[in-house]
Amino acid sequence: MHGYADSKESHIKRMRRIEGQVRGITKMIESDKYCIDILTQVSAVNKALEAVALGLLDEHLKHCVTDAVTEGGQIADQKIEEASAAIARLVRS
């Protein structure tokens, strides 16, 4: 079981909404909508994805990283390395 188990349904709901937003952008392009309006939707999807990512990361720290640190040893170091690399990818994306 992973850190996000308790909020799994809310993450799935958010992702389904994001799926709908992304499909909406595809339709805007297909029906030649104005560039600026499409860009506004892209920024909105970016923000929604960021919120999902930050939620997953918080839960990962609270559960997976915390359990590993409590266990101690190499598994703890590895989990923190992984979390730091994921944070860097998020900050840079």
Added chain:
Amino acid sequence: MHGYADSKESHIKRMRRIEGQVRGITKMIESDKYCIDILTQVSAVNKALEAVALGLLDEHLKHCVTDAVTEGGQIADQKIEEASAAIARLVRS
């Protein structure tokens, strides 16, 4: 016709791929995949969306903004205000 008309099909293709990636993330959550692997996919979708947005923006500057500036007057000022606001939303998302 908007600035992206010439590359409409390639934008649609990219957005379809992004749709698939987003659906893939939803499935990863549904099947309890590891948080870090999900976060890696979210960063990848963010990057893919950024590339679509930057392409649309470039074409908007080359066509819509250029035509408005050539026409001159208030329409030119308005198009540039719009473009700057879209750029700010992208930089801050």
Added chain:
Amino acid sequence: MHGYADSKESHIKRMRRIEGQVRGITKMIESDKYCIDILTQVSAVNKALEAVALGLLDEHLKHCVTDAVTEGGQIADQKIEEASAAIARLVRS
């Protein structure tokens, strides 16, 4: 004369303030301040820099790019390529 000529003094004032913030972060590290408090200041400097960059970009579009487009020809294409590349760097930084 460049696009930011009219707001040159306000850009300089903002950059001086950012210089002070950056020096403040250096001092926080020198005097062993708490990591989270330092990170809060780094995020504040990032936001302040973003505001300066978006201001410069807006003025560049309004003056340098507009003048080049009015002139037309290769200089216009080159200015827009340059602006798009600068926007991409900002979005990705």
Added chain:
Amino acid sequence: MHGYADSKESHIKRMRRIEGQVRGITKMIESDKYCIDILTQVSAVNKALEAVALGLLDEHLKHCVTDAVTEGGQIADQKIEEASAAIARLVRS
């Protein structure tokens, strides 16, 4: 002692370099340098600041958060809340 104690000198060195870069941007504006060249420097400073922040965050997770989690109880929850909030500010700046 904080998480970054071991790499304090290297953080200070980086921040001094960033101070110099920021002063350089101020001088570019004072001497009417071309907008795009200034924007290139702003993006470079943003990236340098990001690297410092990610380094501090990694060390914070490895030391302050790890110590708190090992200690357990409320202090652990508080440290993770703090770290998640700092990550969110970084991702959104």
